[in-house]
Structure formats: C-alpha cells, structure tokens
Amino acid sequence: MTALGFLYPGHSGEDDYPRMEQLLGSDIRLAVVHTDIGEDAHRVDALLEMGSDERLAAGVEELRLSGAEAVVWACTSGSFVYGWKGAHDQVRTLARRAGLPASSTSFAFAHAVREIGARRVAVGATYPDDVAALFASFLSDAGAEVVGVRGSGIVTAAEVATWGEDEVLALAREADRPDADAVLLPDTALHTASHLPLLEATLGKPVLTANQVTVWEALRLTDRRVNAPELGSLFTKEPIVQV
Template identity: 55%
Template sequence: MQAPTVGFIYPDHAAEDDYPLAAAVLGARLPVAHIYGTDLHAIPELLDLGSPDKLRHGAELLAPQQPDAVVWACTSGSFVYGPEGARDQARALADAAEVPASSTSLAFVAAARALDVRRVAIAASYPDEVARLFVEFLADAGIEVVSLSSAGIDTAAEVGTLTPAQVRELAVTNDHPDAQALLIPDTAMHTLAVLPELEAALGKTVLTANQVTIWEGLRLVGSTAPAASLGTLFAEGHSYVGH
C-alpha cells in the first residue's frame, strides 16, 4: 500500500524540521510549503498570514506533490478568525487544493475529542491578547481552559530557538492539576522530539501544535497508525471523524 501524502502550509521558518522527523517515524510523505508574512504574533498580521490568497498560494506550491490532504500548519493564523472563520478558512483551502483540508486550530479540537479531553491547561508562547483568542476558540468547542499562561514571545522566529530544556520548563511550570491535558499551541516550537519526556514529566497527555497538525492530516486520509514516540495522541492510533 502506498504511503499517504499530506501537505502542510507552514508560515515562514521556525520548527518545520518537526515534519521530516515525523515522516521518518510514520512512514508517510509530509511535504512542507512555506508562505511568508510579517513574523509577528499580533492580530492584524495573523489575519493577513491566514488570508485566502496566501493559503491559495500555499496550495499551489504543494500541488506538484499531489497531496491526499492539506493542512494549514498555523494555530494563531487559524484561531484568530474565530471558530466559524476557521472552518470557512479550511473549506476555502480544500476548494483551492481540491483535497480535504484543515488547520492546526481545528486539529486541536479534533485531537481533544478523540482523547475525550474536556479540561485543559494552555502553555502559550504568544502574547496574552492572542492567547486569549485560543481560549475562546476552544470554549466554542466545549473545551474548558482551567489555566492559561502566556510567555509573551512576539515572533515565531524567537519561539523556534527555544531549546528542549526551555520547552520542558514551559510545560512543567504551566501545567494545572485539574487539566486532563496540557496544550502547547505554536507550530513555531520544536516539540516532537521531547513529547515522551513531557508526558512522563507531567503524567498526562500533552498536545502540541506540530503533533496535532500531522495527526489531523493523517486523519483526513484515514491513516491512524500508532507511533508511541509521538505522544499519547499517536500511541494508540486514535481517530476522530468530523469537527
């Protein structure tokens, strides 16, 4: 059976090397196309980054790879549009790519539902104003945020320089005992290599942006092969149909 191909539209450059790392583990083709905008975690810039024209261009860049599905690999550039706006964004991307499509924000919701997670803590790298939009996005899906922390990092490039030790510190210091899972919502952060360590340290599920983005793409093509090194979400081949 031929390995699935899932294409990812990734903003600028930061932690895109999480994708070949996952591809090697999963035996899937996970090509990444880059689009560019102002590298700033601010609402006007994020609205521009996730605009239909930019995502259409990303779909065009991925077309030669003949993807079976496409995912907009940006949390803030999807939840900034609000729940209905994010769904519209994914539908427009699907039309442009002519394959099923989704985004990282929608992936977080789907992953939480697949694991029956209803109460979460968020360790965000964004400024508080942006992070609170993610809280509202999750609330619309019936997911309660029991704790929110905002590291206040202004640019994705800076987030991409965080070391494994710094990512671990961010997770450990911003968990909450009432949370069933910790969410780390920035695709600019390298997290895949440290997922088992994070879950062991916290004793609970950790969902990170690049992890759920890759899982969502594979879910769209019906591939849910287990991969324990990519955290609880991948450990048992969880799947969830619909948003």
C-alpha cells in the same frame, strides 16, 4: 504511500516534520510548502494577514503537484485568530482551492482533545496574553473546558524557534494544572517532536503540541491511524480516556 500536504508559515519549527516523517514509517510522506508570513508578529492584525486566503492560495498548486491527499494549514494563531466561524471559512476556502480535504492546526487541536478523551485542558502558549486568550476562546467554542492559560509574551516566531528542550519543558510545567486532563502547547514555531515522551512522562498526562496535532489531523483526513508512541499519547492505537 500516503502523501500529506502542509502549508507552513515562513521558516521556524518546520524541521519537526522530517523528524515526524521518520517516526511514522516508510509509507507516509510529509510535504511542506512554505507560505509568505508578511510581518513576523504574534499580533492580531499581522496574524489575520498571515492567514489570508491570498497567502494560503500561493502554496496550493505546489502541494497539488506533490501528490498530497489532504492539506493542513500548519499555523495555530493564523487560524484561531479568525474565531470559530472565520476559521471554518478559511478551511473551506482552502479545500475548494486545493480540491482536497483541508483543515488547520486550530481544528487539529479541537479534534485531538476529543480523540484523547480530555474534558479539561491547560494551555501553555508562547504568545502574548491577548493572543493566548483567543486560543482559549476557540477551544471553548470547540467544547473543551480551559482551566488555565499561560502566555509567554513572545512576539515573533523566530524567537520561539530558538527554544530548546529546557524551555519547552518549563512552559509545559508552568501551564499545567492539577485538574487538567491534558496540556496544550499551541505554536508550530515551537520544536516539540523530539520532546513528547519527556513532556508526557514529566507531567504524567497527555501533551498536545502544534506540529504533532497538525500531522495527526492530516492523517485523520485520509482515514489513516498510525501507532507511533514516540509522538505521544495521541499516536497510540486507542484514545486515552480520562476518568
């Protein structure tokens, strides 16, 4: 049994996790602990507070008691908003507090882009444009070429969580670029676990979504590789190399 721990901000798209646990198999358990988000706003000052050490520390003990072997801060905007160096500092502090390997969704995207062999990516963000641009900057620091960014101007995670398949598919289509090797949808409030096969079939390329890459990152931290095609190209046995 491999137990994976996730610190998830508030309550919005967390039901993706039991869905993914079901698809991964009986020997993997996903433990989700909710953190207090403070103000629900995709605004820089609110996101910095959401990802503060104090808010993350409050859930660490519960995750340790769950038997988790690794922990991921399951929030994209609450990590990349700190910038490349600040996001590293955030993860190091989390690892120290938890006594476990740790990462965040932002780094999960960076690692997943490399895993599938993508060099150029397009971003379909639910965030306002200024916050979406910070994610693009983070990806550039990670070595990816961002060929397009599409923001949606949504301020709250609560609103994002109401989106269904049609809205998710429309966002991915609008974000896609002909020269993009993959499309990234970076919001853990967005329900995507049930839509990955459709997204990839429609776009004809890998699609990376926030909750998907978060779970993959936790598996990576524990040296597990799982073949689960229902969760997209990222969860196939071999990396997808773009030529």
